[in-house]
Amino acid sequence: MSYILRRVLRAILLSFAVSALCFLFTEMAPGSFFDEMRLNPQISPETIFALRSSYGLDQPLAVRYARWVKAALHADLGYSIAYNMPVRPLLWSRAKNTLLLTVSALALTWLISVPLGVWAANRRGGWVDKAVALGSSFVISVPELVIAVALLALVVRWRILPVGGMMSADSDAFSTLAKVQDLARHLALPVLILVLCEIAIIVRHVRASVLEVLGATYVQAARGLGVSQGRLLFRHVLPVAANPAISLLGFSLAGLLSGSLIVEVICGWPGLGPLLLEATLSRDLYLVIGGIMFSALFMIGGNLVADIMLIAVDPRIRKEGADAR
Amino acid sequence: MGGNLPNMPTYSPTYSSGGGSSESLLRVTGLCKRYTRGSLWRKRVAVAAVVSADFGISRGQTLALVGESGSGKSTVARCVARIERPDAGQILMQGADIAQLAAAALLPFRCRIQMVFQDAVTSMNPRFSALEVIEEPMRIRRETVHDRRDRARALMIEVGLSPDWMHRSISNFSGGQRQRIALARALTMRPQLLVLDEALTGLDVSTQAQIANLLIDLQAAHRLTYLLISHDLALVARLADLIGVMAEGRIVEAGPAQQIVSDPEHPATKKLLASAKAAAGKLTRITGASL
Numbered sequence: 001m002s003y004i005l006r007r008v009l010r011a012i013l014l015s016f017a018v019s020a021l022c023f024l025f026t027e028m029a030p031g032s033f034f035d036e037m038r039l040n041p042q043i044s045p046e047t048i049f050a051l052r053s054s055y056g057l058d059q060p061l062a063v064r065y066a067r068w069v070k071a072a073l074h075a076d077l078g079y080s081i082a083y084n085m086p087v088r089p090l091l092w093s094r095a096k097n098t099l100l101l102t103v104s105a106l107a108l109t110w111l112i113s114v115p116l117g118v119w120a121a122n123r124r125g126g127w128v129d130k131a132v133a134l135g136s137s138f139v140i141s142v143p144e145l146v147i148a149v150a151l152l153a154l155v156v157r158w159r160i161l162p163v164g165g166m167m168s169a170d171s172d173a174f175s176t177l178a179k180v181q182d183l184a185r186h187l188a189l190p191v192l193i194l195v196l197c198e199i200a201i202i203v204r205h206v207r208a209s210v211l212e213v214l215g216a217t218y219v220q221a222a223r224g225l226g227v228s229q230g231r232l233l234f235r236h237v238l239p240v241a242a243n244p245a246i247s248l249l250g251f252s253l254a255g256l257l258s259g260s261l262i263v264e265v266i267c268g269w270p271g272l273g274p275l276l277l278e279a280t281l282s283r284d285l286y287l288v289i290g291g292i293m294f295s296a297l298f299m300i301g302g303n304l305v306a307d308i309m310l311i312a313v314d315p316r317i318r319k320e321g322a323d324a325r
Numbered sequence: 326m327g328g329n330l331p332n333m334p335t336y337s338p339t340y341s342s343g344g345g346s347s348e349s350l351l352r353v354t355g356l357c358k359r360y361t362r363g364s365l366w367r368k369r370v371a372v373a374a375v376v377s378a379d380f381g382i383s384r385g386q387t388l389a390l391v392g393e394s395g396s397g398k399s400t401v402a403r404c405v406a407r408i409e410r411p412d413a414g415q416i417l418m419q420g421a422d423i424a425q426l427a428a429a430a431l432l433p434f435r436c437r438i439q440m441v442f443q444d445a446v447t448s449m450n451p452r453f454s455a456l457e458v459i460e461e462p463m464r465i466r467r468e469t470v471h472d473r474r475d476r477a478r479a480l481m482i483e484v485g486l487s488p489d490w491m492h493r494s495i496s497n498f499s500g501g502q503r504q505r506i507a508l509a510r511a512l513t514m515r516p517q518l519l520v521l522d523e524a525l526t527g528l529d530v531s532t533q534a535q536i537a538n539l540l541i542d543l544q545a546a547h548r549l550t551y552l553l554i555s556h557d558l559a560l561v562a563r564l565a566d567l568i569g570v571m572a573e574g575r576i577v578e579a580g581p582a583q584q585i586v587s588d589p590e591h592p593a594t595k596k597l598l599a600s601a602k603a604a605a606g607k608l609t610r611i612t613g614a615s616l
Contacts, residue, residue, distance in 0.1 A: 216447060217444060218449050218450050218451070220442075221442055221448045222461065223408055224406050224408045224435070225439075225462045225465060225510075225514075226435035226436075226462070226465055227465055228428075228465070229428075231465070235450075236450050240452065
């Protein structure tokens with residue numbers, strides 16, 4: 001249990017570190033939301049000063065950070081200057097769409113990658129293995145942006161799937177089932193792009209970890225005992241090969257989240273991506289910080305879940321954790 | 326026992342020592358195994374690990390295959406234990422050729438042939454307890470929990486381990502203790518032939534001697550036949566009835582252990598003996614004999 005506690009503590013410290021760096025970097029970035037206002041002769045410098053003061057931007061960085069942390073601990077992420085509304089509801093309305101996209105892509109990626117990686121490793125040198133090696137090499141070498149645009153072009157040209165938004169314009173008249181289907185059709189393209197880009201990496205890692213365990217002496221010993229292929233795979237190979245794959249879960253979550261921000265902009269998915277892009281371009285300070293913090297917390301949470309899963313599947317880690325103290 | 330085989334000196338088919346009998350248990354002829362190197366991007370090249378190996382072992386005997394690293398002895402062991410499928414040749418276990426048998430047909434023979442690996446640490450599932458390791462062969466054959474537990478307990482006692490430790494993770498055992506667990510696992514299915522692939526290598530001198538003594542005791546108690554793979558002629562001199570010297574994938578010299586040790590003919594054998602003599606101090610400690 002203490003191992004989990006230490007992981008949680010580390011996650012909390014990491015969250016504070018990310019928020020501090022967020023504040024520091026946004027402060028270091030050139031320009032501010034009020035710069036454009038200064039160019040407008042109808043707005044007096046006093047008004048701009050008063051506005052800056054009302055948002056607390058005239059305070060030193062440390063003071064602003066301390067205030068933000070205090071508010072954030074009460075789930076208040078500040079106020080969006082551009083949207084003139086609190087950041088939290090603004091962020092949440094988009095973040096749940098990003099979560100839907102990311103979690104769907106994550107589930108699909110792993111549901112495909114694990115069996116495919118295990119299959120490729122188990123039939124090393126076979127056609128599936130060769131196809132996986134070639135396909136994944138190709139996808140990894142092509143930038144995510146190119147894949148996204150290419151798929152978008154295909155989908156638009158062949159009119160296979162709807163593009164842009166989450167629902168069709170006339171979806172209000174749909175039944176619940178039809179709404180779900182409509183959502184799934186809109187979700188399909190961004191999920192496909194994310195899955196395709198992420199699967200290439202995960203499947204190679206899964207294949208490599210399974211191959212490593214398959215070559216272990218104890219697996220050969222089990223073969224010598226006459227252990228069936230199924231038992232060999234599920235009792236001897238996969239529990240041990242799962243460790244690196246689970247560790248990868250946290251990284252894949254990070255990859256999918258950062259990927260989703262780009263894919264959302266390309267596919268017109270109303271998630272955090274377009275919102276963060278707009279907020280960054282307009283220097284909407286607290287919205288940018290809130291968006292980054294949300295992504296960071298999602299990633300830290302994902303890694304924490306992966307750590308806890310590792311303990312659940314491998315008691316040796318708990319033991320190592322205890323020994324390390 | 327082996328007859329007049331084409332690539333090795335003749336030794337008596339009825340040769341026996343140490344209480345062994347002339348009842349032929351295993352006969353290997355023309356064994357050949359190649360591995361393919363290469364990848365999707367590189368040309369695949371076949372590398373012969375064993376070019377041709379011929380030998381036979383009678384029930385209760387110990388045949389040691391010795392040779393330098395890369396001579397092919399471990400590949401022979403893996404083929405005999407059917408962890409690898411040979412490319413050519415016969416492996417006759419009491420007259421039945423198991424060389425090319427599929428997994429299902431091989432299962433009855435798995436009980437009769439068991440293998441003990443060099444590295445006991447890596448030859449067991451790191452997640453398993455001692456009990457799980459020992460009872461795994463019985464699980465495969467769907468024996469009851471009660472039977473499995475009883476047999477594991479008896480075997481732990483027989484190999485010199487306390488049955489109270491059966492629920493300990495194997496990571497809590499020392500190298501020597503793990504090799505004892507490996508022996509217990511191998512004995513679970515009451516095998517006739519134990520393939521010992523460098524099973525004593527990597528252990529300290531004292532543990533080596535203890536395991537060697539255990540092997541002698543187990544052989545006497547169960548009338549076991551050993552195919553002992555080693556590069557250590559000194560150790561082999563104590564345990565083996567027959568020695569086959571391997572070099573470049575072939576058995577280049579074979580015969581009764583004392584004859585090979587006292588009157589080597591092939592340069593590979595002489596080289597191995599020279600190495601063994603260089604480690605004479607160690608030899609004396611392990612075997613109590615001199616070459």
